[in-house]
Amino acid sequence: MALRIDDGMKMYGDSSSDNVRYADAIMKVFDEFNAKNPGFAAHATMFCIGGSGLGNKIYSDSQYQEVVTHAINSGFEIGNHSYLHQSSSEFKKLNAYELNDEYIKTQALIKKYSSKD
Numbered sequence: 001m002a003l004r005i006d007d008g009m010k011m012y013g014d015s016s017s018d019n020v021r022y023a024d025a026i027m028k029v030f031d032e033f034n035a036k037n038p039g040f041a042a043h044a045t046m047f048c049i050g051g052s053g054l055g056n057k058i059y060s061d062s063q064y065q066e067v068v069t070h071a072i073n074s075g076f077e078i079g080n081h082s083y084l085h086q087s088s089s090e091f092k093k094l095n096a097y098e099l100n101d102e103y104i105k106t107q108a109l110i111k112k113y114s115s116k117d
Helices: 016-036 061-073 096-114
Strands: 004-006 045-048 077-080
Touching: 016 061, 045 061, 045 096, 061 077, 061 096, 077 096
Parallel strands: 004 045, 045 077
Antiparallel strands: none
C-alpha cells in the first residue's frame, strides 16, 4: 500500500502555522505507529508545493524547511507538487517551458531544504 500526503493544506488552516501543525500532526501519527511497531515501518510520500499555493504563501522558509526535514527524518519520500499549485484547468494551459519551470523551482527548494534531489 502506498500513502500520499499532499502539501498545501491551506484549506484546513488559516495561517502558515496551522499548515505546519497539520503536516506535523499527520507525520506524528506515522512516527508513533513506527515506534510501536518496529518490525513494520509505515511511510508515505509528502508532495511539497514549492511556492505560493493558491495565491498565498503557504510556508515561510523556516517552516518549509521544518516540514521537509520532519518528513525526511520520519522516513517519508518527498515528491514535487508543482510551484504554484494551480487548479487543474489552469495547469493544463501551461506550455512546456512553464511546466518545466514549475518543476525546476520546486525541485530546487526540495533540494535546498533536504539536501536530496
